[in-house]
Amino acid sequence: MTIAGSDSGGAAGLEADLRTFITCGVHGLVAVTAVTVQNTLGVHDRTDIPAHIVAGQIEAVVDDMGVDAVKTGMLASGEIIETVADTCERVGIGGDTGVPFVVDPVAASMHGHPLFDDTGLTALRDRLLPMATIVTPNLDEVRLLTGLEVTRREQMRDAAVALRELGPRFVLVKGGHLTDDPECVDLLFDGTTFTELPAPRVDTPHTHGAGDAMASALTSGLARGMSIPEATRFGKWYVSNAVRHSYPMGAKVGPVSAFWRVAEEDRE
Ligand SMILES: Nc1ncnc2c1ncn2[C@@H]1O[C@H](COP(=O)(O)OP(=O)(O)OP(=O)(O)O)[C@@H](O)[C@H]1O
Numbered sequence: 222m223t224i225a226g227s228d229s230g231g232a233a234g235l236e237a238d239l240r241t242f243i244t245c246g247v248h249g250l251v252a253v254t255a256v257t258v259q260n261t262l263g264v265h266d267r268t269d270i271p272a273h274i275v276a277g278q279i280e281a282v283v284d285d286m287g288v289d290a291v292k293t294g295m296l297a298s299g300e301i302i303e304t305v306a307d308t309c310e311r312v313g314i315g316g317d318t319g320v321p322f323v324v325d326p327v328a329a330s331m332h333g334h335p336l337f338d339d340t341g342l343t344a345l346r347d348r349l350l351p352m353a354t355i356v357t358p359n360l361d362e363v364r365l366l367t368g369l370e371v372t373r374r375e376q377m378r379d380a381a382v383a384l385r386e387l388g389p390r391f392v393l394v395k396g397g398h399l400t401d402d403p404e405c406v407d408l409l410f411d412g413t414t415f416t417e418l419p420a421p422r423v424d425t426p427h428t429h430g431a432g433d434a435m436a437s438a439l440t441s442g443l444a445r446g447m448s449i450p451e452a453t454r455f456g457k458w459y460v461s462n463a464v465r466h467s468y469p470m471g472a473k474v475g476p477v478s479a480f481w482r483v484a485e486e487d488r489e
């Protein structure tokens with residue numbers, strides 16, 4: 222299940238999550254948190270879904286269909302984050318014994334437009350991170366959550382340690398924004414061991430939805446029974462290919478691709 226906002230441009234948000242789920246062989250369930258008016262230029266408008274409807278969506282699908290892994294994306298407001306935390310706690314998602322819970326702490330779109338309100342950061346840090354099986358911040362989100370500025374690969378370790386102190390069981394610091402690094406290295410930390418996940422940096426401006434693809438492939442891996450380290454490696458493999466096959470669309474930043482997992486003859 223993804224608990225996320227909709228992107229009318231179909232590059233990020235729940236559209237990216239569902240596309241990733243399908244191409245990873247899992248059935249996607251959705252709790253919509255917000256509808257954004259979005260294209261390759263940015264987020265132009267949005268409306269948030271009432272918190273009780275977000276809670277209702279989670280409860281309805283969990284009660285009837287069950288979930289094997291859950292991820293969050295855009296959560297829109299402190300109120301929605303508090304409600305998601307309460308509801309997930311009640312239905313057994315996250316924490317030490319619940320269904321694996323991947324918290325992608327989405328704070329802004331890649332164009333810099335905020336995706337939660339002023340109360341969102343505190344709610345994310347105090348309520349959601351302690352419940353997370355794994356948190357998957359980019360470097361802007363690392364700075365917001367910990368105050369640490371990461372500009373070099375070596376600094377990712379201190380950031381991972383600081384993030385783990387906020388309560389998640391695993392931390393994945395994503396290095397996509399270290400644009401001077403010829404490799405794109407993500408760092409996994411379990412509280413004891415650091416594991417670097419390197420991949421060649423693809424020379425493309427079209428990376429819209431990369432973070433969503435990474436987190437939802439990871440979530441798909443968990444739903445299919447992989448361990449956290451296995452699912453993280455699977456997510457990294459998936460997103461590296463998705464970025465390699467990204468394509469231009471609209472006036473600015475195009476989407477990463479899921480088509481690389483679709484049979485060649487069906488892509489024409
Ligand atoms: N140019 C690139 N080539 C290869 N992998 C990349 C590239 N850019 C990002 N990635 C990978 O994509 C994933 C998302 O990384 P990033 O740090 O950009 O997060 P994000 O800001 O949440 O993503 P986005 O805003 O693009 O959706 C990471 O696994 C990262 O290593």
Ligand SMILES: Cc1ncc(COP(=O)(O)O)c(N)n1
Nearest residue numbers: 226227233234295330331430
């Ligand atoms: C609805 C929604 N959810 C998430 C993102 C983040 O994705 P990105 O960092 O690629 O802009 C987004 N732009 N829109």
